[in-house]
Amino acid sequence: MQPLETLVREAQALADPTAEPTAEVRRVLQICNACRCCEGFCAVFPAMTRRLAFPPADAHFLANLCHSCGACLHACQYAPPHEFQLNVPRAMARVRARTYADYAWPPALGVLYQRSGLTLSVALAAGLALFLVLALALDGSLWQAVPGADFYRIFPHSLMVALFLPVFAFAVLALGIGVKRFWRAAPPGPAGPQLGAAVAEAASNALRLKYLDGGHGDGCNNEDDAFTLARRRAHHATFYGFMLCFAATSVGTLYHYAFGWVAPYGYTSLPKLLGTAGGVLLAAGTIWLWRLNRRRHPLHGDPAQQTMDRGFIALLFLTAATGLVLMALHTTPALPLLLAVHLGAVLALFATLPYGKFAHGVYRGAALLKWAIEKRRPSTIALGDD
Ligand code: HEM
Ligand code: HEM
Ligand code: SF4
Ligand code: SF4
Structure with missing residues (x-):
């Protein structure tokens, strides 16, 4: 796996508030997967460590596993106002809205x-x-x-x-x-x-x-x-x-x-x-x-x-x-x-x-x-x- 600094640099390059929600989750989780500080907070992090990549279907799964408790936001050294603007609960919430719309029937x-x-x-x-x-x-x-x-x-x-x-x-x-x-x-x-x-x-x-x-x-x-x-x-x-x-x-x-x-x-x-x-x-x-x-x-x-x-x-x-x-x-x-x-x-x-x-x-x-x-x-x- 690449060193944390390289991953973070790459991930930061992707940071874009208008990005597709699943792409933002991918960016966020690439950083988290290298850091893993929040492993004990909930099921999202152990589920994340079982993955090396986060295609949209996996982003939807992890987003619906996140309960928006805020623990990882408050613990994170890259959370706003840090320039990486890492906000896991927000990224997950935005994908959840897409889950409901994308899988809706009809x-x-x-x-x-x-x-x-x-x-x-x-x-x-x-x-x-x-x-x-x-x-x-x-x-x-x-x-x-x-x-x-x-x-x-x-x-x-x-x-x-x-x-x-x-x-x-x-x-x-x-x-x-x-x-x-x-x-x-x-x-x-x-x-x-x-x-x-x-x-x-x-x-x-x-x-x-x-x-x-x-x-x-x-x-x-x-x-x-x-x-x-x-x-x-x-x-x-x-x-x-x-x-x-x-x-x-x-x-x-x-x-x-x-x-x-x-x-x-x-x-x-x-x-x-x-x-x-x-x-x-x-x-x-x-x-x-x-x-x-x-x-x-x-x-x-x-x-x-x-x-x-x-x-x-x-x-x-x-x-x-x-x-x-x-x-x-x-x-x-x-x-x-x-x-x-x-x-x-x-x-x-x-x-x-x-x-x-x-x-x-x-x-x-x-x-x-x-x-x-x-x-x-x-x-x-x-x-x-x-
Ligand atoms: C599998 C069952 C359920 C789970 C795991 C669950 C979990 C959650 C979680 C984690 C939230 C906060 C994050 C979010 O807004 O999505 C939430 C919000 C909410 N849930 Fe549930 N829920 C379940 C079923 C229900 C049911 C059956 C109702 C009532 C009919 C309900 C009513 C609400 C309401 C009103 C909110 C919005 C609260 C707010 O935005 O402040 N939930 N739920
Ligand atoms: C099929 C749909 C429903 C129908 C036809 C219906 C009809 C009624 C009727 C006729 C009463 C009056 C009972 C009485 O005064 O003796 C009542 C009471 C009540 N309904 Fe509904 N209702 C429905 C669904 C719901 C749902 C989904 C909720 C809440 C989520 C709800 C909550 C209540 C409550 C809290 C009472 C008062 C307590 C009671 O009388 O049992 N109802 N409903
Ligand atoms: S939210 Fe922050 S502290 Fe937690 S694992 Fe991700 S990068 Fe690390
Ligand atoms: S906000 Fe979501 S991902 Fe972060 S610790 Fe809470 S449940 Fe887990």
């Missing part, structure tokens, strides 16, 4: 990622809610107490299924095809009998958000350089809140179709308990993430993606908050109005799932699994090479 819709901002997300939720509100107003059923809080009298069950199922099924299909293409671009090789262990490790790393611990357990770097577990905890509240809401809807669907038990369910029923706990967690988690997002140092990640992040945070919050208000007031004449607003938020969330920030969970999950498989295979780089 490919023509990849451009939507650039548009999925805060204004569009909130406007979509408001527009869809308004559409449903106007439909109820024309029907004369916008403001009325509904016997037994039976919301199917307002929007029949079949209408809700016809509205949500196709949108949700399309989101699953589009993200599924996207992640399959991502996987095939740089497959980790056969996992063999180790597959079970690799899946368990990847799931545990995703569920614990292991790589937001900064490599030492104290968490990410704050905007003021101190360590914080706040991002990890706020994400946990958001993630588990979302999962509980999802579980509530799934249990409700099971009750409906398998047992013939029709909603609304009582306050101590499983769907209600899961939904309430999930809604409170999700609303609290998104408020917390929003505050942290607004405080983040511009060098942590890619400021151009802030609006996509905030749009997703806002839609999650609106869905949880409108659900909770609906539940609290479902015995009042406000039920139809609040139901229309909640369904508008849910529809906007589902519609933007495949072309917004939600994609990160799917690609990150795949990258964590790739790494868990790859690390169990012998490295193809001979020991003497470095």
Whole structure:
């Protein structure tokens, strides 16, 4: 391998803020591969040392493995204001935006990622809610107490299924095809009998958000350089809140179709308990993430993606908050109005799932699994090479 100075000189020559994001990751990782100071921080550096070159597919894989914790930025002697302008989390974040667009299905819709901002997300939720509100107003059923809080009298069950199922099924299909293409671009090789262990490790790393611990357990770097577990905890509240809401809807669907038990369910029923706990967690988690997002140092990640992040945070919050208000007031004449607003938020969330920030969970999950498989295979780089 070439001496560090030569590599750095070559890499510096490539430094260009307008460079193709995967080329910038290649530049950055060539320097890191010679330095290796940050090896213990996360999975990116051990995965990097298994490579001598970084073609675009590998750059996409490593970018989705990076959790943007900031540890390597704060530790790096070449980070800004150094002339090399080495900023690993930003380079990785810029490639992640390309991952979502480049692997999107159908490919023509990849451009939507650039548009999925805060204004569009909130406007979509408001527009869809308004559409449903106007439909109820024309029907004369916008403001009325509904016997037994039976919301199917307002929007029949079949209408809700016809509205949500196709949108949700399309989101699953589009993200599924996207992640399959991502996987095939740089497959980790056969996992063999180790597959079970690799899946368990990847799931545990995703569920614990292991790589937001900064490599030492104290968490990410704050905007003021101190360590914080706040991002990890706020994400946990958001993630588990979302999962509980999802579980509530799934249990409700099971009750409906398998047992013939029709909603609304009582306050101590499983769907209600899961939904309430999930809604409170999700609303609290998104408020917390929003505050942290607004405080983040511009060098942590890619400021151009802030609006996509905030749009997703806002839609999650609106869905949880409108659900909770609906539940609290479902015995009042406000039920139809609040139901229309909640369904508008849910529809906007589902519609933007495949072309917004939600994609990160799917690609990150795949990258964590790739790494868990790859690390169990012998490295193809001979020991003497470095
Ligand atoms: C495999 C599962 C997941 C992993 C490993 C993961 C990991 C991460 C990481 C590392 C970040 C910070 C870097 C970035 O902005 O990309 C992040 C951001 C975020 N995640 Fe996840 N995530 C997962 C799933 C989810 C799910 C299911 C939700 C909620 C539905 C969610 C909600 C968010 C939100 C709202 C942000 C933006 C926070 C901000 O920009 O301040 N994540 N996620
Ligand atoms: C298929 C899509 C969905 C439909 C048709 C739907 C419909 C409803 C209805 C009718 C209620 C009122 C329940 C009651 O008052 O008894 C409700 C409540 C709620 N919804 Fe949704 N919702 C959907 C998806 C979601 C999603 C994806 C989330 C969050 C991510 C969510 C969060 C909530 C919360 C927190 C409540 C209040 C707690 C509860 O009643 O369980 N909903 N939803
Ligand atoms: S980020 Fe900086 S300190 Fe860390 S490995 Fe790369 S060059 Fe070395
Ligand atoms: S920002 Fe954190 S997760 Fe990303 S490469 Fe650096 S140390 Fe690893």
